[in-house]
Amino acid sequence: MKPQLIDEETIADHAIHIPAIGLDLTVCIEPSATQGRATLIETRDAPGFGPPMHRHGNETEVFHVLQGAYLFEVDGERRVVRAGETLTARVGTTHRFVNISDETSRMLVLISPGFDATAFFSELRDVMSDGMPDPATLARLGAKWEIEFVGPPLTGE
Template identity: 30%
Template structure:
């Protein structure tokens, strides 16, 4: 009787094992070599200008990391920033290279300058404003989610979208606007 129970249990487990192997086998491979992305270039040579004048270059793509990470280099040529928003699925980290920025994370506000880093946890309302005429920062999303597509869509516009269109873009990319841009 024990042998029959063992055989039935083993037979029932085989489909689950095969499904697990198929899920593992279907994951895309990561690159087997490192790569370099030069200054003022983007990972795959595309150019994304936010607002028609602010380069936002992909340095490490979700395609490189199986969706685990995306890193952007943003060069700001005007003051201001996005509305207060949340990411439903991504943590975000900013590293300031040049200029000065005001960040809000929840209720807390922070002034950041070159060399400073800030962590923004997922589901916490946040926004930033560039306070200087020119600025540069690296920022990353973990996991990548739909962020590369989001910035690709924004890059197709020559100016910030009207509020309704902007809110729709945020929702389509797993984010939600929860307040206006920061006043500075």
Template identity: 35%
Template sequence: MIPSDDPNRQLTVVRPSSDELRSVALVGDVYTILVSGAQTSGRYCLIDMRIPPGGGPPPHRHDFEELFLVQEGQLLFTFRGEEVVVHAGESVNIPANAPHFFRNVSDRPARMQCMCTPAGQEEYFLQVAVPVESATAEPPTLSESEQAESRERAMRLADQYRTELLI
């Protein structure tokens, strides 16, 4: 039997021009939280990712699923050591616990949306990344000491957010 409707849950409509969206810069990419776990009772989060040429995270793994929907450009995904190029209009599902990373290997910016289920990855990003004004903001240039501090914070908080950095 399907449970009763929960009137405490609200409809979520995301408007890209909203001042309420939070954007952060991490490893040269800009990530904008479109839908948070707080809005979905922890079921999932949705993150808009803008990846410049050469951008992308280091190898990592985590105990939740990720679904990437590539909207612009192309990215090279490395999954358990195997590489696959993914183009605009294509999707990639990363199973929980599998080592992976992606890189923009083109000379043009790439953009994708990432759904993590269950939610939590958006909170990790908010804890370890640098806030920026908007999804289209340029990420700040960090000094070597600021980069080292960011890496240390990411490593220190990774376990709390069910993530393992493989660097």
């Protein structure tokens, strides 16, 4: 059986769109395919956008930049990560990032152990349907997923 490659159109058709944080996200490998050991997602982040500062109670995230450049902050330390470079945010670290390119930047994010990214990001999309929600709403969503939101998104400054 020949492996089947996913083309750009298929990825776009399956993306979860969250305009409030400039994110289009596609789940490439579900945790069920790795016996719960990992999840792989691809993100496409609009210029100047990124997630609020947060920390995971269970997961480590490994970010591999495919296109563009990001400014990351992990436990208070900032670092620019460009295409071809990788950064790890270990479980329990506070982290956030922002796309500092003039165009959409892309990265692969390996999440370990596996995480139901489709359900989480669909719920996040719903909570952010009218823009950035109030902190209490974000905290309720985070508590369900053992993700603590602890600050605003990073700016490119």
